[in-house]
Amino acid sequence: MTAGPxxxxxxxxxxxxxxxxxxxGLAVSGGSDSMALLHMVGPAARARGLTCRVxxxxxxxxxxxxxxxxxxxAACVRLDLPHEILDWTGWDGRGNLQGAARRARxxxxxxxxxxxxxxxxxxxxxxxxxxxxxxxxLARGSGVDGLSGMASARATAGLxxxxxxxxxxRAELRxxxxxxxxxxxxxxxxxxxxxxxxxxxxxxxxxxxxxxxPDGLVATAERMALARxxxxxxxxxxxxxxxxxxxxxxxxxxxxxxxxxxxxxxxLVSAALRWIAGSDYRPRIDALRAALAGAxxxxxxxxxxxxxxxxxxxxxxxxxAATAPDATPDAxxxxxxxxxxxxxxxxRVAALGETGLPLCPQWRELGLPRAALLASPAIWHGDTxxxxxxxxxxxxxxxxxxxxxxxxxxxx
Numbered sequence: 001m002t003a004g005p006x007x008x009x010x011x012x013x014x015x016x017x018x019x020x021x022x023x024x025g026l027a028v029s030g031g032s033d034s035m036a037l038l039h040m041v042g043p044a045a046r047a048r049g050l051t052c053r054v055x056x057x058x059x060x061x062x063x064x065x066x067x068x069x070x071x072x073x074a075a076c077v078r079l080d081l082p083h084e085i086l087d088w089t090g091w092d093g094r095g096n097l098q099g100a101a102r103r104a105r106x107x108x109x110x111x112x113x114x115x116x117x118x119x120x121x122x123x124x125x126x127x128x129x130x131x132x133x134x135x136x137x138l139a140r141g142s143g144v145d146g147l148s149g150m151a152s153a154r155a156t157a158g159l160x161x162x163x164x165x166x167x168x169x170r171a172e173l174r175x176x177x178x179x180x181x182x183x184x185x186x187x188x189x190x191x192x193x194x195x196x197x198x199x200x201x202x203x204x205x206x207x208x209x210x211x212x213x214p215d216g217l218v219a220t221a222e223r224m225a226l227a228r229x230x231x232x233x234x235x236x237x238x239x240x241x242x243x244x245x246x247x248x249x250x251x252x253x254x255x256x257x258x259x260x261x262x263x264x265x266x267x268l269v270s271a272a273l274r275w276i277a278g279s280d281y282r283p284r285i286d287a288l289r290a291a292l293a294g295a296x297x298x299x300x301x302x303x304x305x306x307x308x309x310x311x312x313x314x315x316x317x318x319x320x321a322a323t324a325p326d327a328t329p330d331a332x333x334x335x336x337x338x339x340x341x342x343x344x345x346x347x348r349v350a351a352l353g354e355t356g357l358p359l360c361p362q363w364r365e366l367g368l369p370r371a372a373l374l375a376s377p378a379i380w381h382g383d384t385x386x387x388x389x390x391x392x393x394x395x396x397x398x399x400x401x402x403x404x405x406x407x408x409x410x411x412x
Contacts, residue, residue: 008168008176012040015164016048019153020120023051025113026081027105027123030056030068032184033165034124035075036173039182041122041164042081054083055112057105068185075182086112098195106280107335113159114332120160125150128170131214132200134221135207139200145282148228149221157278157336158402232407234260235267239407243268247390248337248401249317249372250276254296257314265292271406272316277304278335278403306371318375323351329379332402337377341387341397352378352388359385362392 016024024045028034038054045052054076056069069085076083086108088101113121130149137146154161165173177184193199204214242256250272257265269292270282282288283303294300295307295314304322308315324334326348332338333349356378357363363373368390376390377399387395 008172009040009044011168012037012164013044015120015122015153015162016041016045016050019160019162020045020050020118023053023116023118023120025109025116025118025121026052026054027109027121028054028056028072028076029124029187030072030185031124031187031190032174032177033126033129033170035072035182035184036168036177037122037124037165038072038075038079038081039177039180042076042079046079046081051116051118052081053116053118054081055086055109056083057086057088057108059088059101059104061101062188064185071185084112098197103280110157110159111332118159120162122162122164124165125163126165126168126170126173127218128201128214130166130221131204131217132197134217135200135204135212136196138217143285144224144227144231147220148224149218151225156280156403157332231263231267234264235271236407238264238268239271239405239409241410243272243405243407243409244313244412245405245409247366247368247372247376248276249315249369250405251313251315254309254312254314268407269316273303273305275336275403275405276316276318277322279303308369308371310369311367315369315372317369317372320351320353320371320374323375326350326380333377334375336401336403337399338402339377339379339389339397339399341379341395344381344386347379347381347386349377350380352376352385352391355383356380356385356388357391360388360391360393366392 026038026042028038042052042054054072056072058065058069073083073085088104088108109121134147134149140146150163150166152163152166189195190198193202238256238260242253244251252268252272257268266285266288270288273279273283287302291300291302291307295309297309299306299308301307301319304319306317306319318334327333329339329341329347329349337349339349351374352360353374357370357373360373366373373391376388378388378391379386379395379397385393387393387397389397389399
């Protein structure tokens with residue numbers, strides 16, 4: 001049974017009851033899903049007295065994209081919502097285009113939200129997107145986490161990412177828009193079979209005669225999400241008795257790790273890897289097993305993280321070669337570090353590295369592995385080290401990680 005228009009808006013705006021506190025950002029491309037997000041959630045947020053801003057990412061891949069972004073801007077003027085166009089210029093023509101665009105979109109939106117002191121960003125994913133996601137992950141052999149689909153709310157790097165439309169279908173959203181005379185743009189890439197999501201969308205129609213339907217896939221995701229919650233509880237309990245955090249690195253008691261069931265062990269280590277590297281996805285299970293086995297006897301790297309046994313603990317540290325490029329002190333560095341200090345011109349944030357570590361004479365006394373300190377943030381003025389907050393040379397600077405570790409940990 002199709003929901004009525006008032007019910008659609010009610011369901012779309014439930015996120016406002018428990019979500020943002022300081023301000024809400026809406027990511028609007030101009031397609032039907034995001035235009036529904038804009039017109040349903042934007043006015044409701046304003047009515048609650050909540051700061052609400054809108055952003056459109058122009059990937060620079062289609063000549064029509066700028067005009068589409070301008071049409072979103074015009075709609076925002078009518079709704080009295082501030083709007084910005086965020087430009088992506090980083091595509092080099094290599095690798096997975098949709099994956100690169102997704103990562104760039106999240107980074108641009110995250111920086112935009114932090115710049116405007118917004119604590120949440122809403123995305124326009126629908127029930128149809130959820131079904132396609134589960135089908136694609138099923139094809140990749142995903143486990144419980146992958147098959148639980150996209151979460152309606154997810155916190156990362158100090159921001160809450162919301163999907164208010166996740167239990168609403170694209171067809172009913174389009175009907176809602178049409179009934180109000182609200183138009184949208186069609187992205188031609190949504191019909192390009194070079195992209196896996198487009199192929200999954202088409203396969204969905206072919207699979208319906210054998211009983212594989214969008215509703216069935218979404219129901220699978222809901223059941224897998226329940227199973228995931230139970231598994232997360234076990235990983236949290238293991239973390240609470242075995243994990244310490246220091247200088248952005250993770251130390252795990254190897255005995256507690258070895259005694260845990262393999263699923264719990266791999267879940268905890270995977271979460272630590274993603275927290276350190278800022279990755280959205282778990283590593284392949286075979287690669288994760290191999291890295292853990294190698295770390296027990298020496299040193300391994302996986303996904304931009306160094307795994308090693310050091311002073312009786314299994315340590316996971318950021319790989320210095322994988323850290324982000326230099327940044328200004330007011331920007332988030334390496335996706336998770338925020339530095340605070342005096343206003344100085346010409347300074348930059350970069351990894352301490354092999355050049356900076358010898359300039360910190362007390363580093364060996366800190367009880368931290370060398371890899372963790374090499375990848376820790378430092379303030380530089382040209383080639384001069386100004387401060388290394390994690391390596392015993394803070395000066396007037398401090399450094400903190402904006403993203404909470406996903407589980408409980410041992411006290412300092």
